[in-house]
Amino acid sequence: MTITLEANDIRKKFGGLQVLKGLSFRIEGPELVGLIGPNGAGKTTLTNVLDGAIKPDSGIVRLNGQRIDPLAPYEVARAGLGRTFQVTRAFRRMSVLENLYVPAMAMGRARSPRDCHDQAMEILEFLTIDHLRNEYGRALSGGQQKLLELGRLLVLNPDVYILDEPFAGVHPTLMATIYKWIQRVNGQGKAIILISHQMESIFTLCSRLLVLNYGDLIADGVPSVVKNDPAVIEAYLGHDEDMSGTGMVSLKEDSHA
Amino acid sequence: MIRSLPNALGALGVAFLLGFPLLYAGGNYDYVMHLWITAFFYAILASSWALLAGYGGQFSFGHMAFMALGAYSAGLLDNYVVLSSHATGTCTEIGLFGSWLVLVDPTGVSTSAVNCLQQARGVWPEGVTTSRLPLLLSILIGAGVGGGFGWLIGTLVLRLRAAYLALFTVGFSEILRAAISAEVWLTRGQAGLPMSPIFPEGVTIFGTFYASNAKLPVYYVMLGLFLLTLVILISLARSRIGLFLRALREDEDAAEALGVDTVKYKRTVFVVTAMIAATAGVVQGHYVGIITPNTLILLQMALVIAMAVIGGLENVVAAAVGAIIISFGLEFLRNDFIIFGERVDMSTWRLVFFGLLLMLTLRFLRNGVIHGGLLWLERRAVGAETVAKRRATPKSGTEEAK
Numbered sequence: 001m002t003i004t005l006e007a008n009d010i011r012k013k014f015g016g017l018q019v020l021k022g023l024s025f026r027i028e029g030p031e032l033v034g035l036i037g038p039n040g041a042g043k044t045t046l047t048n049v050l051d052g053a054i055k056p057d058s059g060i061v062r063l064n065g066q067r068i069d070p071l072a073p074y075e076v077a078r079a080g081l082g083r084t085f086q087v088t089r090a091f092r093r094m095s096v097l098e099n100l101y102v103p104a105m106a107m108g109r110a111r112s113p114r115d116c117h118d119q120a121m122e123i124l125e126f127l128t129i130d131h132l133r134n135e136y137g138r139a140l141s142g143g144q145q146k147l148l149e150l151g152r153l154l155v156l157n158p159d160v161y162i163l164d165e166p167f168a169g170v171h172p173t174l175m176a177t178i179y180k181w182i183q184r185v186n187g188q189g190k191a192i193i194l195i196s197h198q199m200e201s202i203f204t205l206c207s208r209l210l211v212l213n214y215g216d217l218i219a220d221g222v223p224s225v226v227k228n229d230p231a232v233i234e235a236y237l238g239h240d241e242d243m244s245g246t247g248m249v250s251l252k253e254d255s256h257a
Numbered sequence: 258m259i260r261s262l263p264n265a266l267g268a269l270g271v272a273f274l275l276g277f278p279l280l281y282a283g284g285n286y287d288y289v290m291h292l293w294i295t296a297f298f299y300a301i302l303a304s305s306w307a308l309l310a311g312y313g314g315q316f317s318f319g320h321m322a323f324m325a326l327g328a329y330s331a332g333l334l335d336n337y338v339v340l341s342s343h344a345t346g347t348c349t350e351i352g353l354f355g356s357w358l359v360l361v362d363p364t365g366v367s368t369s370a371v372n373c374l375q376q377a378r379g380v381w382p383e384g385v386t387t388s389r390l391p392l393l394l395s396i397l398i399g400a401g402v403g404g405g406f407g408w409l410i411g412t413l414v415l416r417l418r419a420a421y422l423a424l425f426t427v428g429f430s431e432i433l434r435a436a437i438s439a440e441v442w443l444t445r446g447q448a449g450l451p452m453s454p455i456f457p458e459g460v461t462i463f464g465t466f467y468a469s470n471a472k473l474p475v476y477y478v479m480l481g482l483f484l485l486t487l488v489i490l491i492s493l494a495r496s497r498i499g500l501f502l503r504a505l506r507e508d509e510d511a512a513e514a515l516g517v518d519t520v521k522y523k524r525t526v527f528v529v530t531a532m533i534a535a536t537a538g539v540v541q542g543h544y545v546g547i548i549t550p551n552t553l554i555l556l557q558m559a560l561v562i563a564m565a566v567i568g569g570l571e572n573v574v575a576a577a578v579g580a581i582i583i584s585f586g587l588e589f590l591r592n593d594f595i596i597f598g599e600r601v602d603m604s605t606w607r608l609v610f611f612g613l614l615l616m617l618t619l620r621f622l623r624n625g626v627i628h629g630g631l632l633w634l635e636r637r638a639v640g641a642e643t644v645a646k647r648r649a650t651p652k653s654g655t656e657e658a659k
Binding site: 078085156 | 497500501503504507508511512513514515516517518519520571636639640642643646647
């Protein structure tokens with residue numbers, strides 16, 4: 001069975017601000033979709049709606065045909081959608097292994113830590129943080145905490161992964177591990193939504209881009225087409241030419257090439 | 258070896274507590290037993306609060322309120338519900354297996370008012386016997402009432418965190434205290450609700466009769482309740498529930514995103530710990546013989562919190578041991594002493610020393626004295642292991658832990 005995530009006309013208003021203005025898209029496994037847009041475009045809000053943390057004002061989200069928009073986040077997780085957070089959320093005063101036990105036991109796949117120890121160790125070795133297995137989450141560096149979050153998702157083993165800024169503040173050597181992680185998950189036929197401001201990674205990894213701007217989906221397509229889309233260039237660069245250091249300069253240069 | 262040490266110490270401690278009343282030969286037997294009973298009472302409260310606040314991160318000030326709900330439930334049953342062998346004809350009553358369940362009308366603090374049972378006693382024939390409900394039943398009812406309110410409070414605070422939750426539970430506790438103080442007709446207000454002894458007719462254990470005011474049977478009842486509480490708390494803490502509670506304490510959203518039903522486990526920990534506190538309240542109320550709204554003052558709650566914090570908030574056994582030590586410590590600090598020719602009146606000054614100890618613990622040993630010590634040993638071992646493992650695999654491409 002193919003993995004599908006469908007969003008249909010998602011709208012969300014915070015006070016007077018329309019954050020999501022009727023978004024619709026459909027993602028299938030093993031797609032690797034980049035979700036980009038300037039700050040405040042609605043990326044994280046969209047993630048929270050898909051995850052069940054925020055209820056949309058209207059619209060329907062379906063995961064593998066099942067409606068998930070009315071569900072609580074834990075039910076969405078059990079239905080098969082996993083996410084990381086923009087700011088790392090390791091369980092700081094729990095050991096690295098215990099961090100991995102939580103999803104295994106919450107999903108009912110393990111009754112005791114003993115049942116899921118081997119799987120957890122395999123994942124930690126894959127992520128090259130197995131030597132830290134008994135350390136508290138807070139003893140890990142920022143990048144290692146990102147890896148720990150990705151490890152927890154592997155244990156959760158959902159059908160659709162949403163990664164919110166997995167590369168932010170990560171050292172190049174750890175970046176390689178995260179790439180390896182993405183290949184592993186993608187290779188299993190799972191769908192990944194990647195949110196990032198690092199255009200290089202997005203263009204390297206993703207086969208399709210969704211571009212949000214002020215709550216509108218302004219582009220949806222293969223990266224080479226999207227980056228030449230006038231609406232996208234406008235959204236990112238506006239009329240202000242001084243955008244050096246935003247990572248979007250390359251996009252502009254590419255578009256002229 | 259470090260891991261088996263706590264177990265060995267625990268077994269030794271339990272053996273000591275079980276044998277103590279039989280072997281103790283020092284003076285002031287009743288007084289010493291009373292100290293232990295009180296210590297167990299506080300240990301039950303501190304350790305159950307540690308599960309709620311230390312594991313679950315629900316920093317509630319309502320624990321004494323749950324205790325009082327249990328005590329007052331039992332107190333009201335004790336005063337106003339009587340089993341009688343003969344119908345009164347004056348009270349509300351229902352026939353029950355050949356005897357009568359009598360609801361006595363409350364007369365408050367009035368000394369002249371005569372309730373329906375007293376009226377009936379005036380006209381009853383010889384040989385009519387009355388008794389209160391069985392203790393076990395009132396424990397069940399008290400625990401049920403505590404658990405019910407635990408569910409309610411647990412539900413109401415679902416969206417509240419940290420300071421908001423603390424203030425909310427302070428509010429709940431104060432409302433309960435004010436209501437109990439106000440409803441004098443039922444609760445006798447500040448005068449307090451008298452409660453019958455745990456064993457009103459005395460009790461015979463292995464052929465020895467103990468009168469209703471004997472300390473030894475109460476010691477074992479409270480110790481039994483304490484050990485049962487520890488067994489429940491430890492098995493919860495070690496189960497998946499304990500793991501989920503710690504996860505939601507650390508980060509509720511992340512726990513939820515990993516499939517943990519945080520609402521369910523938050524409610525569960527409120528209900529379970531409220532039931533434990535209420536049960537302790539029922540037994541303590543019957544032991545002390547009176548329950549007053551003053552058990553609900555904030556200082557009492559602060560005492561329980563301080564005991565758990567000094568012992569170690571994130572370890573139910575450490576919190577219990579902390580409570581026992583503080584309980585005795587506060588008692589020994591009653592002895593006045595003379596410094597620079599000045600007599601220090603410790604009956605008031607002891608709380609100053611206690612407060613100082615609390616401040617020092619919070620500043621320098623945030624994991625508590627007992628749990629903090631154990632944790633220090635454990636973390637040191639883990640650190641050594643991590644370094645050894647990292648040296649063994651030099652190709653590891655990760656950054657070093659800080």
